[in-house]
Amino acid sequence: xxxxxxxxxxxxxxxxxxxxxxxxxxDLPAPPVARIVPRTDTLHGDVRVDNYFWLRDRRNPxxxxxxxxxxxxxxxxxxxxxxxxxxLYQEILGRIRQTDLSxxxxxxxYFYYTRTEEGKQYPxxxxxxxxxxxPEEVYFDQNQMAQGxxxxxxxxxxxxxxxxxxAFAVDTAGSEKFILMVKNLETGEVLPDRIExxxxxxxxxxDNRHLFYARMDAAQRPDxxxxxxxxxxxxxxxxxxxxxxxxxxxxxxxxxxxxxxxVSSGSFTSSEMYVIPADRPTESPRLVSPRQKDVVYxxxxxxxxxxxxxxxxxxxxxxxxxxxxxxxxxxxxxxxVPQRDGVLLEGIDVFxxxxxxxxxxNALRNIRIRNVRTGDEHTIAxxxxxxxxxxxxxxxxxxxxxxxxxxxxxTPSAVYDYDMNTRQRELRxxxxxxxxxxxxxASERTWARAADGAMVPVSLVYRxxxxxxxxxxxxxxxxxxxxxxxDPTFSSANLSLLDRGxxxxxxxxxxxxxxxxxxxxxxxxxxxxxTFTDFVAAAEHLVREGYxxxxxLAIRGGSAGGLLMGAVVNMRPDLFRAVVADVPFxxxxxxxxDASIPLTAGEWEQWGNPANEAEYRYMxxxxxxxxxxxxxxxxxxxxxxxxxPRVAYWEPAKWVARLRSMKTDANLLLLRTNMGAGHGGxxxxxxxxxxxxxxxxxxxxxxxxxx
Numbered sequence: 039x040x041x042x043x044x045x046x047x048x049x050x051x052x053x054x055x056x057x058x059x060x061x062x063x064x065d066l067p068a069p070p071v072a073r074i075v076p077r078t079d080t081l082h083g084d085v086r087v088d089n090y091f092w093l094r095d096r097r098n099p100x101x102x103x104x105x106x107x108x109x110x111x112x113x114x115x116x117x118x119x120x121x122x123x124x125x126l127y128q129e130i131l132g133r134i135r136q137t138d139l140s141x142x143x144x145x146x147x148y149f150y151y152t153r154t155e156e157g158k159q160y161p162x163x164x165x166x167x168x169x170x171x172x173p174e175e176v177y178f179d180q181n182q183m184a185q186g187x188x189x190x191x192x193x194x195x196x197x198x199x200x201x202x203x204x205a206f207a208v209d210t211a212g213s214e215k216f217i218l219m220v221k222n223l224e225t226g227e228v229l230p231d232r233i234e235x236x237x238x239x240x241x242x243x244x245d246n247r248h249l250f251y252a253r254m255d256a257a258q259r260p261d262x263x264x265x266x267x268x269x270x271x272x273x274x275x276x277x278x279x280x281x282x283x284x285x286x287x288x289x290x291x292x293x294x295x296x297x298x299x300x301v302s303s304g305s306f307t308s309s310e311m312y313v314i315p316a317d318r319p320t321e322s323p324r325l326v327s328p329r330q331k332d333v334v335y336x337x338x339x340x341x342x343x344x345x346x347x348x349x350x351x352x353x354x355x356x357x358x359x360x361x362x363x364x365x366x367x368x369x370x371x372x373x374x375v376p377q378r379d380g381v382l383l384e385g386i387d388v389f390x391x392x393x394x395x396x397x398x399x400n401a402l403r404n405i406r407i408r409n410v411r412t413g414d415e416h417t418i419a420x421x422x423x424x425x426x427x428x429x430x431x432x433x434x435x436x437x438x439x440x441x442x443x444x445x446x447x448x449t450p451s452a453v454y455d456y457d458m459n460t461r462q463r464e465l466r467x468x469x470x471x472x473x474x475x476x477x478x479x480a481s482e483r484t485w486a487r488a489a490d491g492a493m494v495p496v497s498l499v500y501r502x503x504x505x506x507x508x509x510x511x512x513x514x515x516x517x518x519x520x521x522x523x524x525d526p527t528f529s530s531a532n533l534s535l536l537d538r539g540x541x542x543x544x545x546x547x548x549x550x551x552x553x554x555x556x557x558x559x560x561x562x563x564x565x566x567x568x569t570f571t572d573f574v575a576a577a578e579h580l581v582r583e584g585y586x587x588x589x590x591l592a593i594r595g596g597s598a599g600g601l602l603m604g605a606v607v608n609m610r611p612d613l614f615r616a617v618v619a620d621v622p623f624x625x626x627x628x629x630x631x632d633a634s635i636p637l638t639a640g641e642w643e644q645w646g647n648p649a650n651e652a653e654y655r656y657m658x659x660x661x662x663x664x665x666x667x668x669x670x671x672x673x674x675x676x677x678x679x680x681x682x683p684r685v686a687y688w689e690p691a692k693w694v695a696r697l698r699s700m701k702t703d704a705n706l707l708l709l710r711t712n713m714g715a716g717h718g719g720x721x722x723x724x725x726x727x728x729x730x731x732x733x734x735x736x737x738x739x740x741x742x743x744x745x
Contacts, residue, residue, distance in 0.1 A: 061739075062704040066115055069707070070107040072695035073100070081631070082651045086664070088628065089699075090692040096680070105680070105691060108709040112675075115708055119735040122744055126534050127731035131724075133472050133530040141441075141453045141466045142170060143431050148201055159722030160184055163195075177223050178204060184722075188714040189681075191721045194218060194240035194251070199296065203268060205240040205249055212681040212716025214238075214258065218251055220268055233264075233272045241292050243299060243319035250278075250290045250299060250319075258636035258683055260288045263301050265319060278323060279303075279312065284639035286329075292316060293339035294388055295435045297363075300337065306643040309334045313366070327368040339363065340388040340410070346371060347386055353377035354555045358386065358395075375408075382554045387429050390436045392458045396429060398523065401483070401495040401552040403427050405442060407458050416461065422446045424483050424497055426525035430454075441466075445528045447481040447499035447542075450474070471530045478502060479536060481526065486545070486579030489571045492560075495552060496576050497526040498585065500541040506584030511741040512541040512591050514577060518549035518569040519598035520644065521558040531730050538743050541585055547572035549598075562644055564656050570605040577606075577613050588613055592737045596620030597685055597717065600676075604662025604693065607671055616740035617674045618733055621682055621717055625689040626661035627654070636683045663689070666696045670703035675736045679715040687711060708736075 063069060077091040093101055116123075136156035142149040149170055152161040160180035166172040184190035193216040194207035204223055207216035218233040218240055237252040237260035247268055252260040263279040266272060278301070281288040285305040292299055299314040301323050308331060312323030326337065326344070335348035344366045346359040358375035361367070377383065381399040388394070395406040403426050405418045420427060430441035430453055438458050445451040452468040481499045488494050504510065513535060517524050524544050532542050546552040549561025549569040561569045577593070580586055593614050595602045600622020607617055623629070631648040633639045646653030658664055674697075678690040694709040701707070710732075712719060720726050738744065 061115065061118065061706060063706055064704045066111070066706075069111050069698060070104060071698065072104055072691075074699075079628075079631075081627075081648060082654055084658075086627070088692075090688075090695045091628075093691050093695070094686070094688045096687070105687070105709075105711045105713070108691075108694070109711055109713075112708040112710045115706055116732070116736065119739045119744070122738065123728075123731045123735040125745075126734050126738075127728055129534045130531045130727050130731060133474065133533065135470045135472065138470075141430075142166075143433055145197070145433050146199075146201060150197070154723075155181075159724055160190065165201075178206065178221070183208075189716075189721045191718075193236070193238045196240050196242055197223070198242045198246045199244055200246040202246060203242070205242065207236055207238075207240060207251075209716075212679055212712075212714070212718070212721070214683045214716060215254070220249070229269060231266070231268070231270060231272050233266065233275070237289075239289060239291070241290050241299060244296055244316035245319060248319040250301075252288055252290060257284075257634055257639065259284065259640065263288055263290050276320075278314075284633065285643060286310075287640060293337075294433075295339050295390075297339050302336070303329075304334070305640060307332050307334065309336065311335070311337060326366045327371075337366070338386060338388045340390075340393070345374065345386065345388060345393065347383060349555070354559075355379070355381060356383040356555070358383070358393075380554055382551055384551070385429070387432055387440070388435070389432075389438070389440075389458070391438065392440070394429065394440055394458075398551060399554060401497075401546050403525065405429070405440075407440070409458070418442070418456065418463075420444065422449065422481075424481050424526050425449070426527055447497060447526045447528060448476050448479045450528045450530070469528075469530075471533075474530070474533065480504070484579070484583065484585075486572075486576040488548075488568070488575045490568070492548070492568075492572070494548075494572045494576050495546040496580065497544045497546065498541055499526075499532070499536065499543075501536045501539065504541070504585075508581070508584050508587040508590075510539055510541050510586050510590065511743065512543055512580065512586035513737060514543045514545060514573075514580065514591060514593045515599075516545040516547050516573050516576070516593075516595055516602060517597075517599040518545075518547040518561055518573070518602055520549070521551045521555075523550040523552045531727070531734070534734060535738070538738060538745075540738070540741070540743075543576075543580060543585070545573050545576035547576065547602075563646055564653070566645065566656070567660055569602060570609060570660060573602060573606055574610050574613065577610075581613075589615055590741055592616040592618070592741055594618040594620070594733075594737075596622070598623055600624065600685070600690070601626070601662065605660050605665075607674070608660075608662060608665045608667070611669065611671045614672045616737055617672050618677075618737065619674065619690070620677045620719075620733075621679065621685045622662070622676065622690050622693065623685045624662040624693040626657050627664055629686075629689065630657065635686065663693050663696060666693070666700050668700050668702055671697060671701045671705060671707070673705040673707075673740045675708045675710065675733065677710045677712070677719075677733075679712045679717060679719065681714070681716045684717040706740075 074089040075092045077088045139153045140151045142151040148165045150165045158181045163178040164176045187210045196205045204221040207218045216236045218236040220229045241250045249266045253262045255261045261281045264275040266275045281303045286303045288303045301312040308329045310329040311326040338345045355377045357377040359371040360374045361370040385396045393408045397404045408415045425446040427444045440456045450469040453466045454463045456463045486494045551558045600619040603619035604624040648654040676690045678687045
């Protein structure tokens with residue numbers, strides 16, 4: 039008997055002959071029932087009744103009681119999986135080197151790195167002066183800082199150019215409203231100048247005294263940029279920029295060569311930038327190029343010129359321009375790298391003698407390098423047919439070494455240092471996955487034909503051998519919004535699914551940019567339904583080709599991917615056995631009609647504005663909350679965070695309440711609210727692994743796998 043045959047028999051032993059009859063709502067006490075309080079809205083002649091609008095008021099004790107009751111019901115429903123949850127948690131944890139060290143970054147005289155220690159939730163930030171054999175200096179221990187906090191995450195973390203100061207911003211609720219503080223790295227003292235209601239990011243000027251940051255308006259839109267002098271009263275901070283347009287969000291950064299502070303303001307379709315000499319931070323910002331409809335640009339600085347990435351003049355996949363730093367106005371722009379059909383220029387990095395271009399096409403990423411002295415170009419070669427690669431941490435400007443990361447669905451993440459002159463690469467670190475044997479697994483790509491004929495790439499990974507007879511269970515994941523591409527990355531947690539015979543698949547649907555910028559444009563605004571029909575086409579293709587069957591197909595998506603889950607279960611509830619919708623954006627009309635909700639106004643260019651009747655009608659056609667019907671739905675787990683500022687907890691809560699009142703089946707419908715976190719769930723690494731084990735136990739149990 040061959041090894042392949044033995045492996046096949048071992049996998050078959052794990053798979054049920056047919057999915058067992060799943061636990062249903064009839065096996066449990068009655069689920070919570072949200073009180074009905076009708077609220078009527080009229081828009082474009084439509085009278086819409088929202089029975090659960092009252093759940094928006096988190097100050098109402100009844101709202102908290104309802105969410106807690108849903109949590110208790112979920113715990114009861116999942117009680118039969120507690121041992122499976124613990125088994126999964128221990129498996130996932132057992133593959134991780136809990137005490138570990140990152141690859142150090144050399145910045146000036148210091149080598150900066152993070153490390154983790156077994157049993158501790160958060161990283162430890164450390165540095166050594168002169169070399170890694172020098173004494174270690176721990177300059178920020180997140181575990182110590184987080185003591186007594188249920189949640190603790192960082193929104194800014196920046197060391198001053200002279201390595202004396204650390205600016206860091208803290209969120210202890212998951213609300214993404216940060217408190218910015220400064221630590222003296224020589225004395226260990228945290229200065230008293232605390233700045234509240236700060237957005238992500240903080241940037242040092244070259245004088246090591248001034249710090250730039252963004253503040254937010256009432257809808258948590260970063261709209262103002264301030265300059266702070268270290269040690270001064272924050273009330274004296276100088277506002278250097280204000281963005282009044284609600285479609286735009288302001289930010290601030292510094293060019294890699296440390297020459298300029300860059301103040302930016304951008305919407306989804308337009309941008310505008312200003313520069314300040316980093317060594318003269320009190321000067322007024324100088325405009326680069328005024329905003330223009332449907333023109334997006336960003337910039338870097340190299341030598342005596344700005345490098346500008348833009349879609350101007352019809353460059354859908356973006357091109358590179360250059361302009362002298364003395365006159366970066368639009369009239370001075372000259373073409374440096376033309377756009378390429380079918381290849382998205384996703385981003386760039388600059389070094390003294392090299393320009394690095396990160397490209398994406400045909401659902402793969404490439405790294406192209408140009409020597410700016412000679413004009414020679416080359417692309418880094420990768421061996422696997424399905425992979426992802428991208429720039430790593432590259433803080434040094436004056437170097438010929440590019441750090442990049444590489445991984446695939448069967449190859450753990452690796453960090454390489456690449457000599458851009460000799461084209462030699464050095465493996466600095468590959469994530470250790472304890473007990474992992476890559477020879478047992480395979481990855482491939484298949485293509486599904488969408489309703490309009492577009493070919494949708496689908497990446498898969500599974501434990502070998504795979505017989506395409508429909509017997510394998512599958513978890514199909516997708517996102518498909520904002521131009522965010524979902525790469526075929528390695529997940530050690532997913533091995534707990536693969537080792538139980540589950541195929542894991544990613545549908546690279548429209549709304550992302552896997553196939554270029556047009557792939558994104560075809561999945562937003564009045565083309566948004568392509569995202570959903572692409573996913574359905576991918577699922578049907580996987581069933582038709584024998585990778586799985588409807589009875590064995592689970593699906594998962596989060597945030598805008600949760601919108602995807604809500605839309606496809608309304609469209610094709612018969613196609614899926616189980617659904618996990620994490621922090622799902624499902625109440626599309628109500629949210630997009632309320633500009634007081636964070637993100638709403640800016641995203642009128644992503645989904646549409648209900649004030650526009652054509653956009654309203656289109657959004658209404660797919661909004662999950664508005665399209666719940668009296669019919670059978672698959673088994674579903676819905677998760678949310680009480681403090682989530684991106685998708686408010688009430689959206690999934692209202693959706694679950696409406697589904698409960700209308701669905702005609704007895705399949706489980708569970709709502710789990712993290713009462714102390716936001717959009718990303720728990721902040722500690724062990725707590726996050728527990729959440730993963732919980733979701734995987736739900737999926738496996740409902741696919742008939744309980745061991």
